[in-house]
Amino acid sequence: MADTSPKALAVELLAILDRDQERLQRIDDYIHGEHDDPYMPPQADDEYKLLAKRAISNWMPLLIGTPAQALYVDGYRPGTSSSGLPQASSSTSPQWAHWQRSRMDARQAAVYRGALGFGHSFVLTEKTKEGVKSKGLSAKRTAALFEDPANDETPYAALTITVKPKGDVPGKARMFDGRNEYAVTFKAYGDAESVKVGGAKRHGASECPVTRFAASVDLEGRTVGVVExxxxxxxxxxxxxxxxxxxxxxTSHEVRYVTGMAPPLQMELLDENGDVTTDPTQAVDSRPRLDGAGNPIPANVNHNARRFLFAEDPDVKFGSLPAGPIGSLIDSVDMSIRHLAAISQTPPHHLLGQIANLSAEALLAAETALSRKITEFQSLFGESWERVFRLAAELEGNDAATDDFTGEVQWRDMESRSLAQAADALGKLADQLGIPKRGLWKRVPGVTQTEYEDWEQMAEEDDSVGQLAAAMTRATPSAPSPFTEEPIAA
Incomplete structure (x- = not known):
């Protein structure tokens, strides 16, 4: 049976971080533009090396940002209530109050970008002085252990590094299991002897309070992001x-050449004694300047488009070499970017910036693959957020929400549509399909949870005023018209 003592778990988790450190660092380097140098000859000079640095065109942030900018949690709808009816999402619910307390409106993007970049990221849910809060954890500093990493959503242990070891100063980490939290110190990732685990402290949850957000998990439990x-x-x-x-x-510029003419030489001035002088007034002669081997040193010719070349010798010939074509290389760059777009399921016009003369149908077709990928990420990350909400409810003592496995994360509709198109579509759904109009309010582009609740409150107030007016109308007898003629008795 495997050793499940706190120290054994800490050693195993640090070993995982040590194993993945080089791979994750390489991914991080590519995200931030630190790429491998292009191939160049071994004898390349400084000019080649400068061109190699300028050749780096970092497309990785765009591959991460394109789907991440379409992921935005806008609400949480709890499951069925005690009456068996579905509950409406509310900005005053305990689950959403925990979300706002954690400032996840702004911080959720970092969780998605970490998961898309490295393949996975983590969220820690814990009690603080301000209440139950959640925060994101980096994959470079955090590791988790699962009995079945492909199917389990709950790890049985997790560790996150708070201070990395540096020299003689040991590193610090926090480790969590199903009941307790431990303070861990270590001198190196792979040094099991230096790992020390402090006393246990209850974290308040019935399972490990760390949740994994994975962009893609195969049946072996391996996570892969969009960068690698x-x-x-x-x-x-x-x-x-x-x-x-x-x-x-x-080679892209025309090169001029001359044949049959010796290059001008660097000259030095001589005085009347044959000594070298720098005073032109004392110079009586000159001679070519020689290098260390006794060879004349050619003079530097500053030639540009404003200067003319001429020679007195009629045998001297001038000419030019045509510029080399670079169109094939430009086409090759364009082809490689299209391959990148196809494999990463990113619309080509997002990478190439070519959107001219594209119809609405063509743009929709180009966005289809990206929409499917975003839908997949929403289903994966949505399940993780629902576990975070259940953990927060348990830490707050809300027993009913702790076992709520029918809750649903609501994602903001980030599809690019005009308000007129959305209104027309929603109106047809209400009129032709009979869908309740209030049920379509949440599908209005850009509406927030607070605005939705304001609409509901105003609608209820309007209904109350209308019902009161109708009741008063029914309760008040109609007065006889003064122009009504009384029947005349015969």
Whole structure:
């Protein structure tokens, strides 16, 4: 049976971080533009190296930001109530109060970007002086253990590093299991002997309070983000752009040449005694300046488009070499970016910036693959957020919400549509399909939870005033008209 003591768990979790450190650091480098250098000759000079630095075109932030900017949790609808009816989402519910207390409106983006970049990120839910709050944890500092990493949503242990070891100063970490929290110190990731685990402290939950957010999990439990599979294509783009810069620098300009003429030489002045002088007034002669091997040193010729070349010798010939074509290299860059768009399911016009002469149907078709990918991320991250809400409810003592497995995260509709189009579509749903109008309010583009509740309150007030007016109308007898003629007795 495996050792499940706190120290054994801490050693195993630190070993996981040590194992994944190089891989995650490489991904992090590519996200921040620190890529492998393009291939260049071993004898490359400083100019080549400068061009190699300028050839880096970092597409990775765009691959992460495009789906991340379409992920925004806008509400949480609890499951069925004690009466068996579904509950409406509310900004005053305990679950949403925990969300606002944690400032997750702004911080949720970092959780998604971490999961999309590294393949996974984590959220810690804990009691604080301000109440129960959640915060994101980086995959480079956090590891978790699962009995079945492909299917379990609850880890049986997790560790997050708060201070990395530096020199003789040990690192610090927090470790959580199903009941307790432990303070961990260590001198190195792989040094099991230096790991020390402090006393246990109850964290208040019945399971590990760390939740994994995975962008993609296979049946082996491996997580993959959107960056790592694209590194090879990113290197290809950098190499092609480097070749383009080299060709642009050395062959894209017309080169002039001259034959049959000796180059001008650097001259030094001589005085009447044959000594070298720098005073032109004392110079009586001159001679070519020689290098260390006794060879004349050619003079530097500053030639540009404003200068003319001429020679007295009729045998001297002038000419020019045509510039080399670079169109094929530009086409190669364009092709590589299209491959990147196809494999990453990113619309090509997001990368190439070419949206001219595209119909609405063509734009919709280009966005289809991205919409499907975003829907997949919403289903994966939504389940993780629902576990966070259940943990927060348990830590707050809300027993009913703790066992609520029918709650649902509500994602904001980030699809690009005009308000007129949305209003027309929603009106048809209400009129032709008979869907209640209030049930469509949440689908109005850009509406927030607070605005939705304000609409409900105003609608109820209007209904109350209308019902009161109708009741008063029914209760008040109608007065006879003064123009009504009384019947005349015969």
């Amino acid at each position: 599979p694209m590194i090879a294509l990113q290197n290809r783009i950098n190499q092609t752009i480097f070749d383009l810069l080299v060709a642009q620098t050395y």
